[in-house]
Amino acid sequence: MSDHIKLFSKYLFLPLTVVFVTVLFYYHHLESEKILSTDILSADKAEELFLSAPPQIGSLSGQGITILFNGYPLPYDAETDTYYLSQNMNTDDWQGALSLSVPDGELYFLEDEFLFHKSLAISTGHAFSLYAQAGGSSQLLSLVVTGLPLISLTSAYSEDPSYDPDLQPDEYYFDSQTRYYGAVVIFNANPDSGKCQTVFSPVTFHERGASSTKYGRKKNYSVKLLEEDGTRNEQYLFDIGTHAKWKLISMFNDGSKVRDMTSLTLWSEIASKETDFMEHSAEMAYCEVVVDGRYNGLCGVLSPVDEDTLHLKDGDSLYKLVEFGIPSPDSLRYSVENNFTIAYPVRLRYPEEPEKILPGWIPLQEYLTYAYWTPNAYAYASLLDLRNIADFYIFTQAAAAADNQSKNTYMVSRRQPDGRYITYILPWDLNYTFGEVWAQEPEKLYVDFNPDPTIIYAEPCIEQLFDENINGAGDILKERYLGYRQNILSEEHIISIMEENMTLLVESGALVRDTAICPDSGNSADLTATKQFVVERMAFLDSYILGS
Numbered sequence: 001m002s003d004h005i006k007l008f009s010k011y012l013f014l015p016l017t018v019v020f021v022t023v024l025f026y027y028h029h030l031e032s033e034k035i036l037s038t039d040i041l042s043a044d045k046a047e048e049l050f051l052s053a054p055p056q057i058g059s060l061s062g063q064g065i066t067i068l069f070n071g072y073p074l075p076y077d078a079e080t081d082t083y084y085l086s087q088n089m090n091t092d093d094w095q096g097a098l099s100l101s102v103p104d105g106e107l108y109f110l111e112d113e114f115l116f117h118k119s120l121a122i123s124t125g126h127a128f129s130l131y132a133q134a135g136g137s138s139q140l141l142s143l144v145v146t147g148l149p150l151i152s153l154t155s156a157y158s159e160d161p162s163y164d165p166d167l168q169p170d171e172y173y174f175d176s177q178t179r180y181y182g183a184v185v186i187f188n189a190n191p192d193s194g195k196c197q198t199v200f201s202p203v204t205f206h207e208r209g210a211s212s213t214k215y216g217r218k219k220n221y222s223v224k225l226l227e228e229d230g231t232r233n234e235q236y237l238f239d240i241g242t243h244a245k246w247k248l249i250s251m252f253n254d255g256s257k258v259r260d261m262t263s264l265t266l267w268s269e270i271a272s273k274e275t276d277f278m279e280h281s282a283e284m285a286y287c288e289v290v291v292d293g294r295y296n297g298l299c300g301v302l303s304p305v306d307e308d309t310l311h312l313k314d315g316d317s318l319y320k321l322v323e324f325g326i327p328s329p330d331s332l333r334y335s336v337e338n339n340f341t342i343a344y345p346v347r348l349r350y351p352e353e354p355e356k357i358l359p360g361w362i363p364l365q366e367y368l369t370y371a372y373w374t375p376n377a378y379a380y381a382s383l384l385d386l387r388n389i390a391d392f393y394i395f396t397q398a399a400a401a402a403d404n405q406s407k408n409t410y411m412v413s414r415r416q417p418d419g420r421y422i423t424y425i426l427p428w429d430l431n432y433t434f435g436e437v438w439a440q441e442p443e444k445l446y447v448d449f450n451p452d453p454t455i456i457y458a459e460p461c462i463e464q465l466f467d468e469n470i471n472g473a474g475d476i477l478k479e480r481y482l483g484y485r486q487n488i489l490s491e492e493h494i495i496s497i498m499e500e501n502m503t504l505l506v507e508s509g510a511l512v513r514d515t516a517i518c519p520d521s522g523n524s525a526d527l528t529a530t531k532q533f534v535v536e537r538m539a540f541l542d543s544y545i546l547g548s
Helices: 003-032 043-052 118-124 169-174 259-273 329-337 354-360 362-373 377-381 386-398 460-467 470-485 491-507 510-517 528-546
Strands: 038-041 067-069 082-086 098-100 106-110 127-134 137-146 150-159 179-189 196-208 220-225 245-249 284-291 294-302 317-321 346-350 409-415 421-427 436-438 447-449
Touching (some): 038 043, 043 106, 043 127, 098 106, 118 491, 137 510, 150 196, 150 220, 259 284, 259 294, 346 354, 354 362, 362 377, 377 460, 377 470, 386 460, 386 470, 386 528
Antiparallel strands (some): 106 127, 127 137, 150 179, 179 196, 196 220, 220 245, 245 294, 317 409, 436 447
16 A cells, blocks of 8 residues: 555544544434433434324324423414424523323424524524324424413403493403403423423413504403412412412514513612612513414513502502593592592502592592692602602603603502601503604504604603702702613613513514514514614703703
């Protein structure tokens, strides 16, 4: 053998050996590796199975056979014949186990390189194929993996509550929706702990929100987890608390899908700075939802704002402002005299006991008297914690909360040891923020973008406190604003929250899926105009609030 041939053989042997070992390892890995406790079929093995038991469309689902994850049925969209699975997208390790809902069922993944690139599969919305076999029948199934929590609501029956509008106006106008009863399965792959949380519970749910009824496919829902006996089933979910009641918002007319989340995050950060009193509002997490076998897209799940979350005690009151305006003296008097829990547009949410409704209205009556009916700025200021009012004002201006001026707020009146009441204001429902405003145009989904950063969204009674420095309110405003501008309300921080949320929505694959079912929703990952609005808005507020 010539020296050239020997040299060639010497240096060719090593790479060929590497290639051979790599190929051998891959096929051994493919044959022995289980993903989600499920075997992977090579192309050759799949062909053999297909020849012996060719897949038939709908053969298993028609028999009520479904895919289980950790023993619970996976969310399934009948329109596209697709199952959905929640996984931690920050690691390529798969967590949990798939199986079929029958003891003799067999389930296999078809060979797919994305099985070894989970994060890429999630971000691209890749659909895996599974071969399922049971009872002599077989079927190919599609599985899409998301990086967000999944909620599957299934109704077994429904009822339509009936209320007398003259005797029960609150229930008639706000609780008359069809109630569905069934089960909910919640899958949440925690990106921090890496653990997969699966919760199954009986449930009742109903549509909520006047505006969402106009949005076609996507709806807002109120969800209440139940025990078997019908009592509340409180669960720690979505890393935002332990509750039985949750709200699902469609975010349908926010093309970016980051406004609610960004706003609530900012308010939560502001509230967490204050240790002398509680001004926390709802917390939010993203999720994807399937309702009765139909994919409902990307939603936000919100924790409740109620007597439990606010730690209310006997003598305190909680009010919810659901629409612009205030009740007249006659309207409130009529509600008080008839023991109603609504004086439109205000709802008394706590207390609820009939014998406590009358005293429950007293703090609001006092508030409205000095703020609106017979204005008295000093008397009005004495009813408030001016630090909270400054926080609320700063937040609503920084977020340009166009829909939260005398609307979409909670008011909490806490009875003091001396018998007085101090009232706090908390924001909620924050989709019309950062330049987006209401538009009476259905074709625009009732939303428009106003780039003007100089509009002030505030009630005159609150604005007067700061303009005239009533009881030092103006000084408190400037001090707290300067503090928040150093961190929470810096342009960089606000924009970073938006970008982090958008990254999550894109890399989880959820934004693309949501756009596919709602092509006219205006969904977009482009935050350029919104970020520019933030920069210009904060520059304007520096001048407006600080006089600089």
